[in-house]
Amino acid sequence: MRGAWLENRQLVFRDDLPLPVVREGEALVRVLVAGICNTDIELTRGYYPYAGVPGHEFLGELEGKRVVGEINASCGACEACTHGRPTHCERRTVLGIKDRDGAFAEYLALPVENLHVVPDNVENEVAVFTEPLAAALEIQEQVRIERETRVLVVGNGKLGRLIAASLALTGCRLTVIGRQHGEIAPRSFDVVVECSGNADGFTLARNAVRPRGTIVMKSTYAGDLTFNASALVVDEVTLLGSRCGPFAPALQLLAEGKIDPRPMIDARYPLNDVNAAFAHAEQPGVLKVLLDIRG
C-alpha cells in the first residue's frame, strides 16, 4: 500500500508498504484524511525511537461507516487495564507512535473497541480533530473547572486553541497567551495549562499559578525541565501530566457545532507530498496541516 515511513528520523513516501497485520479483535480501517500533530514532528526529530508509519489523527472508513479511533491498544489483562487505566497499559501499542503502524497510509489496524462511528453531520475534515479535541477534554476529566476558575492557557498553537475552545465552553475566566506573551499578573491563576512545549512556557506557567493552584502539563518536551522544587513545596502547587482523552464527548461537541476546528486548517497535501506537508507544518505559526490519504 501507499504510505509514509519513518526510520532513523528519515520520513519517506513509499508505495510498497505491506498492509498492516490485523490481530484478533481488530479491524482494517481505510484512512481518508489524517492530521499532522506536534508529536509527529517530534518523532521525526527523534523524541522517541519509533520506526514505522507515523500518524494518529485520522478519519477512516470501515464497512461503509466513517470512523475515528482511540490510539492506545491495550492488553486488557495487566494491572493498569484491570484497574480502569487502559491508556496506561504497560504492554500497549500506540497508533503511529509505539509498535503500531499509524494513519499516514492507506490502511491502519486498530481494535474494534477503539473505533467510534462519526455522526453524519460531522464533515471529514472536522472529524479528524476528534483525537486532539479528546486530549483537550482530558483536562476537564482531571481538574475541576468552574465558572469562577481563573484559567490561563500558555501556548496558542494547534492543541492550545482546541484546549482554549473547550475550556471556553465551561464559562470559566479564561486567558490565552502565545509564545510572544504579554504581561501576566504573577501568582493569580487557579489553573494554568502549559501547552507551549518549551521551557519558557513552563517558567511562565510556574510564575502565573497561585499557591495551591494546578499546572496541567499538556505538551511533550524535547529535553528535561528544571524547576525550583522548594518553591513548589512551599506554594503547594500541583503539577499534573495530561495526555489522551475521551472520544465520545469530543465527537458530541463537534456534532453539536460547539467547537468548529475548520479555521485551524492551514493546508492540505496529498499523501505522496508528505515531506512537503511536514515542512509546512513545522513553520512557526502554522496550525493544522491535513493529509488527503487518497491523494
Next chain:
Amino acid sequence: MRGAWLENRQLVFRDDLPLPVVREGEALVRVLVAGICNTDIELTRGYYPYAGVPGHEFLGELEGKRVVGEINASCGACEACTHGRPTHCERRTVLGIKDRDGAFAEYLALPVENLHVVPDNVENEVAVFTEPLAAALEIQEQVRIERETRVLVVGNGKLGRLIAASLALTGCRLTVIGRQHGEIAPRSFDVVVECSGNADGFTLARNAVRPRGTIVMKSTYAGDLTFNASALVVDEVTLLGSRCGPFAPALQLLAEGKIDPRPMIDARYPLNDVNAAFAHAEQPGVLKVLLDIRG
C-alpha cells in the same frame, strides 16, 4: 532575653535579644522546649535569606496553659486569606522562617488564633512534635489514602518517620525506604511521598510511581530539580507540593498515644549550647535534637 540569632548563615547564642514585638491579636508565649528541623539547618546554609531568631517547633506556656502554635501568621484580608488558604497569605510572616522571630529564644509572639492548648496527658517532649506531625498529616488532606493504596515513603529521617507513622494508621500498604535503599519494583506505587530532600530521592520516587499515580513532595531542596517532563505527561503523573498541616488532628493523635515520637529524640541541649545542638542535628542518621529553652 536569651536566644539564638541567625544572620548571614552565622548562628550565635545571645543573652541581649529584645523581647519580640507583640502586635494586636497576638500573645507573648514563654518557650519551654523547641525542636530542630531540617528547615532550620537549611536556613543556616542559606536556603532562604532569613535573619532573626530561628525555630518553629515548640512547646510553650501562656497564662499557665501549655500551648503549641501554627507557624504562619496571615493578614486575613488578601485573596488567599479570604479564600480559605491562610497559610498561603502573600503577606504572611512565618515563625522563625520569614519576618518573625522564632522559637529558639525565651519568648516568641504569635497570633492568639494560631495557638492550641495541649491536653494534660501529652508530655512536653511529645507536644513539641505537633508541628511536624501536622505537616505529615497534610498529605492526607491532599491525597486520598485507602487500605488498598500502595504508598512508598522515600526518606526515613525525622519527617519521614512521622509521615510513615501517620500513614500506617490508615492501614494502607506502606513501604518505607531510606537513603541506602534496596530494590523497589518500578511503576508500582499509587502514591510516593518524597521526603529525602535530595535529587536521588526524587529520581527514585519518579521511578516508583505508577502511571496516573501521585508524588507528594514534602521536602525543601537545596537546589533545582531536573525531570523528564515528557515522561510525566505520558504517564499522567501528579506532582504535589505539600507543606504545613492541621494541628488539631495532630494533637489528638499524640493525646491518644497513637503516635509516640519519643523514640525519635536523639539528644537534648540547653539553649546556650545551640551551636552544639545544630552540629549534632546535622550528623547523618541523627533524628530529633531538642533545645531546653530554660537550660
